[in-house]
Amino acid sequence: MADIRKWFMKAHDKDNGSASKHAKPDSSTTEKSAAAELQSGKAELSGGESTGRRITSKYFASEKQKSKDTTETEELPIKRKSPQDAKESPAKRRSQKDSKESLKVPPLQKLNKIDDNDDDDAVISSSRKNLSDVTPNKKLKSGSGKGITQKPVKIEESDDEEAEGTESSRKQPSGRGRGGRGSSAATVGGRGRGGGRGGFMNFGERKDPPHKGEKEVPEGAPDCLAGLTFVISGTLDSLEREEAEDLIKRHGGRITGSISKKTNYLLCDEDIGGRKSSKAKELGTAFLTEDGLFDIIRASGTKAPPRQDSKKSVVKSVESPTGKSSLKVQAKTCKDLSAGASPAKQKRRTVEFSSLTWTEKYKPKVPNDIIGNQSLVKQLHDWLAHWNENFLDGGSKKKGKKLNDSGAKKAILLCGGPGIGKTTSAKLVSQMLGYEAIEVNASDNRGKSDAKIQKGISGSNANSIKELISNSSLHFRTDQPKHPKTVLIMDEVDGMSAGDRGGVADLIASIKSSKIPIICICNDRYSQKLKSLVNYCLILSFRKPTKQQMAKRLSQVANAEGLQVNEIALEELAERVNGDIRMALNQLQYLSLSMSVIKYDDIRQRLLGSMKDEDISPFTAVDKLFGFNSGKLRMDERIDISMSDMDLVPLLIQENYINYRPSSVSKDDNGIKRMDLMARAAESIADGDIINVQIRRHRQWQLSQSSSIASCVIPASLLHGQRETLEQGERNFNRFSAWLGKNSTFGKNMRLLEDLHVHILASRESCSRREHLRVENLTLFLKRLTEPLHTLPKDEAVKMVVDFMSLYSISQEDFDTFMELSKFQGRKNPLDGVAPAVKAALTKAYKEARKTQMVRTADLITLPGIKKAPKKRIAAMLEPAEDTIEGTGGDTLAESDDENSLDNDYAEDSTNAGKKLQLELQNLKKEGMEVQLDLKGVENSNAKKPGGRGRGGGSQTSEKKGGGRGSGSATKRKR
């Protein structure tokens, strides 16, 4: 902030030096200058131009710079940088020379210069007018205000300068004209200083546009910024970024993302010295404030009527050079329009309309005319050119076929979005190579029989389907020796569906046997229907042409049609149609019916309605809805956005609405208003849910709009604003909805609970309801299951718990279910602190007990919700047998039971390792040998076991929280 301000100040200083020079003489003779201006000759004009240029700062009121050609801009820095007045005069002279030279440069520039001159006039009058009423350009005032303060210091310099400056009398009047502005500004400066400066100081702290919507956005001549390139940085004074972009584009300017040499202005108000500004400084790009921009635009706007007057007067008066130049200008514009204004042309156009649509008329005639994708066209060309060699002549030689891999595919598949020239390029290429193209598209029947026609081409023309192709094919057959050149273009192959039975399969078959090249065209290469076809084709994916490419082509068309459209408007058009050049042409033709000059705004307006549907992701949709500018969206736009994904967008809205600080509430003491808005939004979201039930359950689909309004549009419009984070470390992006995940966890837990409930019912001991089981019984169940493990000695506790479990047919999984259902964040797991040995013993004892219990439950129940239930059950029933084998095997070994449990210990111990490490070590020491033995035995009998242990080991690093689960899974593995 500080350094950029300094930088600005420097600019002021430099400029003010020159500005103040002229302030003096002008104040005396402003009127004269105005009069002189009109009469001033060519040279004077240019002189004025040059001085005027010198006056303009880098920082404000620098619109003159844009009009310079590149040579001038190159020299400009020199002029600007020259600190000494002595040096300035040569520079001035040079600039004068420049301006003389510039007389010879194309008239377009002259037009600009005239504009500048007119501009001065306008400024004088307007500034005079503005003496009384407050002009919005605070910046200017503050700058000039500062200029005044520094005046005493510089005044000598300026005198000197003047002395030198008056060396040529030409300069003077124009200088005055220029200076008129400065003086008027200076007079207001006193007032402007305080406010302007204060404003300037304040900017640093704010992030939103500080005077959002407070300033009146000027209307200017439609192409007053033509040829200028802007880069916007930081926040502006009153405009949102998008608004500023829109404004510039509307006036013919160009916006780019980053600074380059071509950039004319860096638009910024209180820039924070980011990368852009530093680079701008490096490159010497001019800085422009929002007010400066407004000035430029406003100047052009107010000038518009006087410009005409002056032109007229000039033209009328004498054959002054200006008049000549303006004539030239007119000539040029006429050329530009390709004499669109002349009635004759008009007539010609109307005649043309009746004949052809533009899409037909301006179809590319040669492959090189195709916009974009030239490499693909080339590839297509090569493929087609070598087709005969590869497949027909060399068809018998298999070697050649295989070696040439790009030509290995007998057919080619062009894919890409509509309107980007696939069909056109296919046709053109084949035409160029002298092939006769037979096009078969969706309007033809392409069922099996039709595919046989193709076969007919390659030999057996015993087909009933006919005319369309057979004529040419017959023709082809008769001429076969001479012109074996036919190509089949299968257009819209992804549209081959219901009507075209077996279409794709037959197409593949014919590709295999074909003796002519086949070009297939589709929109979506990932279509399911084309899956098999893709293998037989060389695939060329056409890309959308860039908007510049399209704009170029469109402007050619526009010129040829005598339509005046500027480049920016065309680029906008290209962007809006999403790369579809056919659509762009159609739109252009349609627009041309009503107007001969098409501006940016016209395109915008026209295409808003007919905008191509774009797929936007739910996240983008939510961003748009909650974004700063969403207040400006129309209702139907909002509905469209929220309808882009009817399921996900409401969920995302619901998830994120809390995070937004509504911009509609400016001053919110204590956040009451925000809270209120949030309550309303929440209610509206709940409304949306209710409506959604009506839609889904009762199929009231006509309510879908209401649903999206209630669940998306209303909350978003209440709360749209800036997103803020609620938790530390959260990224400031919209979260994905938690509801989906939670709902599925809920579903899972519900199934588990149902499972448990069924088990308990099956025990015939209880007949409580599922809901009661969770809400009321669970606490006690949990206590009964875990409490003994904490308090009683191991064996007793285990026996007690297992008895209880078997009484209620609670399985090991159900035990885990209990744990799962009673798990709350930040609550301690009831199994915490239970010695792993006890847990292991419990598992063991439970398994023992289950051998008797199992059968009963397994017999009666098919588990709900689990599809594989029977298998699992059977497996579960079978496995105890394995256990017994193991047991009997273990009988021979000493303390087999203990070891088994020890084995379990091992798995679980590792989960809360460290805690019981000592105990374990002791055990190991004592029975290390047996453990080894047992492990081997176990590995033989049950291959799963090591896996279980490995898992336990894996969770060693994880926290104790996972311990309960970990042990559960480990034991499950073993089973």
Added chain:
Amino acid sequence: MLWVDKYRPKTLDQITVHEDVAQNLKKLVTEQDCPHLLFFGPSGSGKKTLVMALIRQMFGASAEKVKVENKTWKVDAGTRNVEIELTTISSTNHVELTPSDAGFQDRYIVQEIIKDMAKNRPIDSKGKRGHKVLVLNDVDKLSREAQHSLRRTMEKYSSYCRLILCCNSSSRVTEAIRSRCLNVRINGPTDDEIVKVLEFIGKKEGLQLPSGFASRIAEKSNRSLRRAILSFETCRVQQYPFVSNQAIPPMDWEEYISEIASDIMKEQSPKRLYQVRGKLYELLVNCIPPEIILKRLLYELLKKLDAELKHEVCHWAAYYEHRMRLGQKSIFHIEAFVAKFMSIYKSFLISTFG
């Protein structure tokens, strides 16, 4: 075995709490003219116990031989086939199920299962064709369509089966169904009755009950006998011998909800709302029914609330509870209630305390 199950009366004669109702039912059954029955009353008042005892009275000990099945019904619903899975508990003579588990397809269950039962009627010992009993739980949660279809089938198949309907509130059962049933209201047991039961259990278990302990449990139980017995046993597990001022442990989720309530009371901000949402999700994920969450939350909030606001807050709670039943994603509605409460409470705090 839990005491709730252990000391559950098995026959109508054993029933102590609603003795008069039990005796009337017994008379009703023994006179062989059992109409459709609709039991309604608060949770934990003994409806289910009565029903089980009644069935036992009807069919003897065979009614206790139940099997649990997870049946799949394939229903032809006009344009498509619907498959519905539901758990049923059945003996030869009765089937018990909770049709509302099937969600909005519950009406197919109601129709289908009754037809199913009508197909295989049991023959009693005297060779007469007997009838089956269908026990439907949670009738008040049945959708309106299901209740309408129930109305028709109740009459159509009345010779084959008797329906015993259980619900908490008869207000959500349609008039038509209520008029077709003998309505039996089961009141929640009074505190004295609960104390009597607890003392009975204590005696059977050979426990020393400090004076006033049982009545404290009864007080806490909110007139739910089940609740009382459960917390009695929880206390027993937690600490025995009892001390007269022993804390009666709350349910885990109740504790959690009171935590949420105090969170809400402490701070009303978007951030807090977000945290509360997370906690509410926890509760929901742990299968606590949303209605119960909302009710309990209101209860906890009211405890600490200024009297001025109570009315308004209750109004909103009822409002959102109603909407929750209409809707599907209960979290939205609970959250809306919390947001509303925060908004009200915050402006109240600021207007009174500045």
